[in-house]
Amino acid sequence: MKRLSIIKQPVLSVLNVHLVDYPSPSNINYFWSFGSIAGICLIVQIATGIFLAMHYTPHVDLAFLSVEHIMRDVEGGWFLRYMHANGASMFFIVVYIHMFRGLYYGSYASPRELLWCIGVVILLLMIITAFIGYVLPWGQMSFWGATVITSLASAIPVVGDSIVTWLWGGFSVDNATLNRFFSLHYLLPFVIVGASVIHLAALHQYGSNNPLGTNSTVDKVGLYPYFYVKDLVAWVAFAIFFSVFIYFYPNVLGHPDNYIPANPMSTPAHIVPEWYFLWVYAILRSIPNKLAGVAAIALVFISLLALPFINTSPIRSSNFRPFHKKFFWLIVADTLLLSWIGQQPVEDPYILVGQCASVFFFIYFLIMVPFLGRFENYLIHYKTR
Template sequence: MINTFTLFSKFFSSSLNLYNFLIKSIRWNKNFLLGFFDSHLVHYPTPINLTYAWSFGATAGICLVIQIISGIFLAMHYTPNIDLAFSSVEYIMRDVPNGWLMRYTHANGASMFFIVVYGHVFRGLYYGSYMQPRQLLWCSGVLLFILMMATAFIGYVLPWGQMSFWGATVITKMFTAIPGIGEPLVIWLWGGYVINNATLNRFFSLHFVLPFFIAGLSIIHLALLHKEGSNNPIGVGSGIAKISFYPYFFLKDLTAFFIFMSVFIFFIFYSPNTLGHPVNYIPADPMHTPSHIVPEWYFLPFYAMLRSVPDKVGGIITMGGAIAILFTIPFFNTSEIRSTTFRPFFKICYWLLVVDFLVLVWSGEQSLNEKCVVYLMFVSQAATVYYFFFFILLVPLTGIIESKLIHYK
């Protein structure tokens, strides 16, 4: 054990010495690209009190890389044709060397990506990462989230199973609710009057291209972060000691990465279909509708909101508004205190939001049968009301109350 530790210490020390030598050489030669890399990823000044909650961002970037690489390998063997798509996926799973590994990595990688991103979003909400001067940083993150959702939905259609086909039918038909242009828009999106081969080709093309847009926007997101600097758990901008990102936070993110990969590998090798739907292993059949059509688990909160409103147009507006309202929180905020750690009343509201989100996930998964439809609708509607109540009223109201108490004499 001592020898192993000694060897590791020597290796780490040698690596650090080599790095310092290279950095000196880089600066002596004034190499712009390597100097840019050094200033933004190596010697980037980072608040000394960052916790593992700040590792969600780096892990999300790794998830994006995993999805792009595995997606490229899958695209080499996938056939975007309604008669061959399902068979091509089975061919990848059964006949392509390690094709099953690429498929399960990509399929479960989407779920892991959303788990990490949801953790990243809720961490930002808790520690006030949306507050001035990071409004643009927050809004760019929300835009990334929307692009992720679009890419994930389109990708779910590609295996051309029962849930893929009927999920695409239900979601794309929602555009018909747009007055005037709804019907022509859906026909244009489908490439005809029904979902057909043109639809699948378009979805495949978009699913291949969109991740590169996400990667580009991620660089902008990172640039905005480095422009304003990282937030920290106590929410104080000045007076916090800062250290270089490497090697301290690099090792911290590396530890978080290994924990993440342990969970990820467990799902790939031991439980690859847990986060998916078995119905999607049945080839798409336009003549047979599944008894219970549900999206992937990461869309369930918004699907529950859609179902909670009896009116079709109202449901679509509610679902879209649930995502769009995330853009408004930097501008609705009235609090002078950044971290929820020091906001006892808002902390209760925040944790109720977390529970509310989990309730929406649960209710979105449930089937609306005759025995429990009234109960499920009530739960979904109550959870939806609190979701909007939090962002529209509680965020500004708690800030006003806190300001009154702070300046009370």
């Protein structure tokens, strides 16, 4: 009776439906834990970001010193800084695995088109948030990365220069730029929270996918206590992995030039973004024309958004799609190759390799996905005759 009275409360009833009694396919594996881990990463980033903002000064003369003040003088400041900086990398690792899992098991297929599209929007918001956050320490790579990336908007015909001036708040990356980037970096995580709530609502409308890719409406169990325990194991393993970076390798995922104060008069030998942007950066710089490069970046996200609508396979899971399974691992390898190319000098043979890898990226999403669906479907009907 006590339990019944609790779940009659409006807020607790919603939590009970979506977090306790939510029916989940009985055969989902640990790859389905990365969605909840992504939620934990988002909470960690928001919490640490709020406390860091209490001591950070968004001014070009004081930003770098305020970060050093946090590291040296604030009680536990080093822990907050390292957790926030490495937490961004952990967030992207988890989200990339989460998306590749969806790609492998066909979680984007009908009727989950909206779910996938919202996930792509969340990825784009994460990239924007992480980029402007990378500018805030106001180190060498922060300043020059902001200068290079924001100037890409100048390639847009007619309004490009006006957009760049608006982004900078003047005629160069300066104090106005840092202030508006700080404001946006504080605001956008809460936008991501809103998008994540919509993402969960879209997921719970049709239920979770499963490794077999079949309709499992008749074989579901409650999220609690069955998958709570499985997720708890994944959370602990992730916490250990995260802690290794915080305590033993806190700077391994960052760039050493960002520990040098920003100097507009000294250009770094090689300007690179954070590692989680490298695959996009490699596609951008593989095209010598600036406007075409910006268009290619836009096409990356258009391709991801279009994926559910150009998919032609009635079978979701790649476990039962032998040809797609091979191409899936090729696109994984291609993305890793692009990430490696993105940190190499802009010279041969890296330019040629990057161009080939970029071409394959678009061939997979725009050509192979619809073609393989029809081809595998044809083989199935041919063999069953």
